[in-house]
Amino acid sequence: MNAAAPVVLLSVACVACATQVPTIDRERLVDLSYVYDEHTLYWPNAEGFRHRKDGWAMTEGGYWYAAGEFTSAEHGGTHLDSPIHFAEGKRSVDEIPVGALIGPAVVIDVSAQAAADRDYRATAEDLAAFEAEHGRIAAGTIVVVRTGWGNRWPDALRYLGDDTPGDTTNLHFPGLSAALAEQLALRRVAGVGIDTASLDHGPSSDFIVHRILNEADIYGLENLANAERLPATGATLIALPIKIAEGTGSPARVVAILP
Amino acid sequence: MNAAAPVVLLSVACVACATQVPTIDRERLVDLSYVYDEHTLYWPNAEGFRHRKDGWAMTEGGYWYAAGEFTSAEHGGTHLDSPIHFAEGKRSVDEIPVGALIGPAVVIDVSAQAAADRDYRATAEDLAAFEAEHGRIAAGTIVVVRTGWGNRWPDALRYLGDDTPGDTTNLHFPGLSAALAEQLALRRVAGVGIDTASLDHGPSSDFIVHRILNEADIYGLENLANAERLPATGATLIALPIKIAEGTGSPARVVAILP
Numbered sequence: 001m002n003a004a005a006p007v008v009l010l011s012v013a014c015v016a017c018a019t020q021v022p023t024i025d026r027e028r029l030v031d032l033s034y035v036y037d038e039h040t041l042y043w044p045n046a047e048g049f050r051h052r053k054d055g056w057a058m059t060e061g062g063y064w065y066a067a068g069e070f071t072s073a074e075h076g077g078t079h080l081d082s083p084i085h086f087a088e089g090k091r092s093v094d095e096i097p098v099g100a101l102i103g104p105a106v107v108i109d110v111s112a113q114a115a116a117d118r119d120y121r122a123t124a125e126d127l128a129a130f131e132a133e134h135g136r137i138a139a140g141t142i143v144v145v146r147t148g149w150g151n152r153w154p155d156a157l158r159y160l161g162d163d164t165p166g167d168t169t170n171l172h173f174p175g176l177s178a179a180l181a182e183q184l185a186l187r188r189v190a191g192v193g194i195d196t197a198s199l200d201h202g203p204s205s206d207f208i209v210h211r212i213l214n215e216a217d218i219y220g221l222e223n224l225a226n227a228e229r230l231p232a233t234g235a236t237l238i239a240l241p242i243k244i245a246e247g248t249g250s251p252a253r254v255v256a257i258l259p
Numbered sequence: 260m261n262a263a264a265p266v267v268l269l270s271v272a273c274v275a276c277a278t279q280v281p282t283i284d285r286e287r288l289v290d291l292s293y294v295y296d297e298h299t300l301y302w303p304n305a306e307g308f309r310h311r312k313d314g315w316a317m318t319e320g321g322y323w324y325a326a327g328e329f330t331s332a333e334h335g336g337t338h339l340d341s342p343i344h345f346a347e348g349k350r351s352v353d354e355i356p357v358g359a360l361i362g363p364a365v366v367i368d369v370s371a372q373a374a375a376d377r378d379y380r381a382t383a384e385d386l387a388a389f390e391a392e393h394g395r396i397a398a399g400t401i402v403v404v405r406t407g408w409g410n411r412w413p414d415a416l417r418y419l420g421d422d423t424p425g426d427t428t429n430l431h432f433p434g435l436s437a438a439l440a441e442q443l444a445l446r447r448v449a450g451v452g453i454d455t456a457s458l459d460h461g462p463s464s465d466f467i468v469h470r471i472l473n474e475a476d477i478y479g480l481e482n483l484a485n486a487e488r489l490p491a492t493g494a495t496l497i498a499l500p501i502k503i504a505e506g507t508g509s510p511a512r513v514v515a516i517l518p
Contacts, residue, residue, distance in 0.1 A: 024495060026358035026399075035353050037504035047328075051503065063470050064347040066507040069306075071330040078502075088323040094294050098514045099285035102497075140285075211322055236283060238361075240499040240512035243337075244310065245296035248325040253499035253512070255357045 024257060032237075032254040033078040034225045039154045041197065041223065042076030044168050049076065074249040080191075080241040081199070081220035085248040086210040090217050093247035098240075100190045100219070103142050105237040105256065106134065107230045111148035114174040118161065120147070121177035121201050127184070134233050139188040142237045146227045147174040150195045153225070161202050175201030181209040185216035191239065193221030193254075221254060234259030283516060291496075291513040292337040293484045298413045300456060300482065301335035303427050308336065333508040339450075339500040340458070340479035344507040345469040349476055352506035357499075359449045359478070362401050364496040364515065365393065366489045370407035373433040377420065379406070380436035380460050386443070393492050398447040401496045405486045406433040409454045412484070420461050434460030440468040444475035450498065452480030452513075480513060493518030 034040060036049045050071040059065050074093075075081065083090030108130045114120045122145050127137075137143060149159060156163035161172025173196045181199075184192055192199060192213055199220050200209045213220060221239055236257040241250035293299060295308045309330040318324050333352075334340065342349030367389045373379045381404050386396075396402060408418060415422035420431025432455045440458075443451055451458060451472055458479050459468045472479060480498055495516040500509035 024361055026361065029357045029361065031357045031502075033502045035502045035504045036506075051505070053505070056507075058347075061465060063466065064345060065466075066343055066345075066347075068333045068503075068505075068507055069330065070333065070503060070506075071328065074327045074329065084325055086323060086325075088317075088325075098288045098290045098512075102283055102285065102288065102514070206320060207322065207324075238497060238499070240497070240514065242501065242510045243290075243292045243294045243512060244327075244329060245294045246310070246312070246327075247295075247329075248315075248327055251501045253357075253502060255361070255499065 028258040030226055030229045030256045032224045032226050036077050040077040041154050045166050046073040078223045079249055080252040081249045083214040083217045087214035093241050093250045094243045094245050102238045103140055103190055105142045105235045107144045107146050107232050109146045114147040118172045119201050119203055120174040122180050123177050124179040124183050137187050141189045142191045143189050144193040147196055150227055171202035173202040175199055176209045178208045181212040191219040193224050195224045195227040287517040289485055289488045289515045291483045291485050295336050299336040300413050304425050305332040336510055337482045338508055339511040340508045342473040342476045346473035352500050352509045353502045353504050361497045362399055362449055364401045364494045366403045366405050366491050368405045373406040377431045378460050378462055379433040381439050382436050383438040383442050396446050400448050401450045402448050403452040409486055430461035432461040434458055435468045437467045440471040450478040452483050454483045454486040
């Protein structure tokens with residue numbers, strides 16, 4: 001009988017382990033991802049989402065079968081920018097560990113500023129105001145800059161500032177400033193997300209924000225949906241891209257766990 | 260001064276909220292997804308993963324730029340089968356709520372049986388044995404059937420049983436039995452995953468397991484990686500596909516939180 005004792009103890013230990021699992025309340029989940037279809041917004045010089053349906057019918061075997069194939073630019077819809085997008089030699093999307101893709105999120109809200117200036121770039125002062133209220137942003141945090149642009153999706157003219165196919169010279173939407181990007185790099189955040197098409201504002205032609213963040217091995221999340229549902233602090237973000245070898249980015253499914 | 264009191268209280272309340280967030284220990288995360296590249300296994304009659312690189316060079320502006328585009332069958336690599344795959348009128352991948360894609364996972368291990376019979380189909384008795392030890396599987400659970408096939412990836416001959424391009428008539432790998440699928444449907448599980456190419460075993464031509472589960476609005480997860488790292492109970496699974504409108508499935512990033 002003594003020989004059985006360790007087994008019993010192990011069983012008790014396992015039950016204890018199970019109760020230590022972080023229980024995720026499914027009612028507190030928010031989907032921050034837009035659907036991929038013919039209306040999904042891509043950069044004006046990229047082709048949109050292409051989807052081929054195969055089957056979608058009863059088979060000779062007497063059962064239903066539906067499948068398909070799709071083609072997408074790495075950077076379109078709700079997607080992740082990997083550091084190699086704008087920084088040579090940095091991580092591709094498959095090289096970002098899942099531990100960097102799941103973590104605490106904070107929201108710097110510049111909706112009021114962006115409503116007054118559609119080319120607004122969130123500033124280091126906006127960060128300072130956030131930190132004065134909530135404390136310094138910790139390393140590993142996923143920072144979301146909220147502009148309020150989500151309610152314009154998927155109207156290209158209102159969301160991108162221009163709906164001329166192929167033309168990237170007349171875009172207007174808010175983004176980050178280089179000074180803010182430098183501050184976030186100093187804080188060694190894991191990633192920076194935004195509810196517009198780009199971390200750089202529409203008129204940018206040097207993509208300096210991408211360059212600063214990617215050089216610091218920080219990824220981006222663009223075209224986030226439902227950002228208005230995120231609190232300033234307390235949410236956990238889960239941002240999972242497809243694991244594309246040598247991907248410079250990927251469509252991503254982004255989910256928040258509300259506090 | 261009294262007018263400020265509610266603000267102070269609100270601030271205190273927010274701090275309390277933050278501490279209630281389920282903290283996810285990044286050290287306990289396991290990536291259950293294979294990389295997408297030219298070696299990724301697809302069904303023999305499907306084209307493999309295609310990836311085009313754009314840029315990957317210094318620009319005239321003096322900065323690095325790399326982007327790309329990719330094409331994939333909905334069902335290849337580590338992916339999700341949506342209920343509409345084999346059940347007319349059921350949910351497409353964009354219609355599965357995120358709450359069904361994140362939840363407690365259990366593992367029914369049939370590695371020993373599959374090692375003795377590469378066409379093994381996990382049985383209702385395998386489920387009964389699991390439940391005798393761990394209790395009845397609760398509604399909403401994500402059930403993983405582990406066959407030990409992961410160590411054969413990405414060797415098509417060993418993993419699929421045949422590496423003849425286009426030929427689906429000589430496949431050999433383990434899966435589930437119809438009787439087990441019916442029992443899991445009765446338990447109203449959220450999804451069923453496996454570390455082989457299909458929930459139906461290789462020789463199947465009627466795909467009865469897919470049909471039973473999909474008809475019950477249960478999704479599938481196929482080609483799971485690193486299944487050997489999952490405990491029988493206590494893990495949380497996060498299985499996030501791309502939100503493809505009318506997608507019958509999608510490449511998915513699947514992550515486990517270990518207990």
